[in-house]
Amino acid sequence: MVSKFPAKATAAFCLITAGCFSSQANFHPFSDSSVCEGILRSSRAICSVAITVADYKYSLYGLPNDCDEYRRLLSEVHLRSAKRLLKLCEINKGFYVKAGQFVSSLRQIPKEYSLTLSSLQDQVVPYDFKVIKEVLVSNLGQDPSELFTWFNEQPIAAASIAQVHHAMLKDHQEVAIKFFPEFRFLWLVSEFTEAISLELDFVQEARNFETMSNNFRNNKFVRIPRIFWDLTTNQVLTMQFCHGQKVDDVVFLKGMKINPEKVAKKLLEVFAEMIFIHGFLHGDPHPGNILVSIEGQGGFSLVLLDHGICKKLDEEFRLEYCQLWKALILLDSRKIQHLAERFGVGKYYRYLPIIFSGRTIDSKSGIGKGMLVEEQKKMKQHLKALEMEDISSFMESLPSNFLIILRTDELLRSTVSKLGASKWVRLLTYGKYASLGLSLKSNPCSDLTSLALYTRLIGNIEYILLRLTIGVTNLVLWMEKLKRCLNKFYGKMSAAGKGMSTMFFNIYFKM
Numbered sequence: 001m002v003s004k005f006p007a008k009a010t011a012a013f014c015l016i017t018a019g020c021f022s023s024q025a026n027f028h029p030f031s032d033s034s035v036c037e038g039i040l041r042s043s044r045a046i047c048s049v050a051i052t053v054a055d056y057k058y059s060l061y062g063l064p065n066d067c068d069e070y071r072r073l074l075s076e077v078h079l080r081s082a083k084r085l086l087k088l089c090e091i092n093k094g095f096y097v098k099a100g101q102f103v104s105s106l107r108q109i110p111k112e113y114s115l116t117l118s119s120l121q122d123q124v125v126p127y128d129f130k131v132i133k134e135v136l137v138s139n140l141g142q143d144p145s146e147l148f149t150w151f152n153e154q155p156i157a158a159a160s161i162a163q164v165h166h167a168m169l170k171d172h173q174e175v176a177i178k179f180f181p182e183f184r185f186l187w188l189v190s191e192f193t194e195a196i197s198l199e200l201d202f203v204q205e206a207r208n209f210e211t212m213s214n215n216f217r218n219n220k221f222v223r224i225p226r227i228f229w230d231l232t233t234n235q236v237l238t239m240q241f242c243h244g245q246k247v248d249d250v251v252f253l254k255g256m257k258i259n260p261e262k263v264a265k266k267l268l269e270v271f272a273e274m275i276f277i278h279g280f281l282h283g284d285p286h287p288g289n290i291l292v293s294i295e296g297q298g299g300f301s302l303v304l305l306d307h308g309i310c311k312k313l314d315e316e317f318r319l320e321y322c323q324l325w326k327a328l329i330l331l332d333s334r335k336i337q338h339l340a341e342r343f344g345v346g347k348y349y350r351y352l353p354i355i356f357s358g359r360t361i362d363s364k365s366g367i368g369k370g371m372l373v374e375e376q377k378k379m380k381q382h383l384k385a386l387e388m389e390d391i392s393s394f395m396e397s398l399p400s401n402f403l404i405i406l407r408t409d410e411l412l413r414s415t416v417s418k419l420g421a422s423k424w425v426r427l428l429t430y431g432k433y434a435s436l437g438l439s440l441k442s443n444p445c446s447d448l449t450s451l452a453l454y455t456r457l458i459g460n461i462e463y464i465l466l467r468l469t470i471g472v473t474n475l476v477l478w479m480e481k482l483k484r485c486l487n488k489f490y491g492k493m494s495a496a497g498k499g500m501s502t503m504f505f506n507i508y509f510k511m
Contacts, residue, residue, distance in 0.1 A: 276433040
């Protein structure tokens, strides 16, 4: 019998290949070669999935799940399959790499997959520099030697859509240059979604950089690379070079005396501010896109890279999402149901607390404490009643804003978990910024200075009230738990007392 892990591992292949298969149903080729390339990629994916399923089935055949030999072989199959998947992503490139990046960031997959696929965060097979040089000359009109003092021909990052090189301008400013060869992406235009096509427009990405930079202009913990517009086109993006290490590099953080949990908290605050305050979200926060620099207030700063996938949230959605998080933290079931109906998923409202806060809608445990055993059993019963049609209906009914937030939140949770932060930190951070976000609609006619002060004051007051409510709720739950424990203890003591009385009574009369 094959355990749940092979099912999850095989799901990794499905996550990566399903998008391509579905999109190729509407494929409009540019040429015969594009058709051949599409067929070849799909064939490789199908072959890889078939080999992987067969590998799990026959390598583990006849072994009981609980024996050491099964666990040893299972790990070996995980590693073989992960390497097979990595090779598929590197050969097929494009969206396969983007999907592989997402899969590597999921907490639910076996560690063999996450470790192997993590190389996709910023390392895939790079292009020959001759191709890169042609792109630079055709877009910037000059040879690299005329524009740069030096230009590193080896990419510092080669990812799914583009690759990045390190260079220095004639005025001695360090820059990072991101670009893609045009011929590489002809088949992508019709094969992939709007989110991926956005990454092919570097002018739009440059605008996203500037929007994000303006939003965080007063935040000393956030750094956004500056854009060099005279060296930027649809195909070439030139930006300020920022030094740093991946945000989940715990060894580096500890070596630099930077508290990983503090980094996690700041990371959550930055993205909470994007979602609840600005309504403008960086939609691809995998560790390769967020660096920790040793420069900045408090000993470090977060450098946000790759703004190709950014989402402007609708203002009505932003406010309702703020309301949803307050309701989730307070477990206001009526409010959750009302907002779920507004989002088009009223039928599934009871699952929203599970998705976002890890609690059932009628939970008796404190926030951030996880579910009680009874609640886990009840949740499993509810989940067993769900069918694939229900899951499909739920996902299809969600607004596009909601979907990108779900993906972003999953990536953040994975990173925050690696940094050692508790669930409590994420929940409280989101609750705080949801309160601040709701206060933004107040008094829009005031001047900017007074509005900012008024908004911050109201938001902080609401957050304090929220913390007090949470504190009182947790205290009541703790007291109820203490009462149950004391009753149980007294019951045992009473039974023991009766036993002792009986024993002494028997001894006395025997004497």
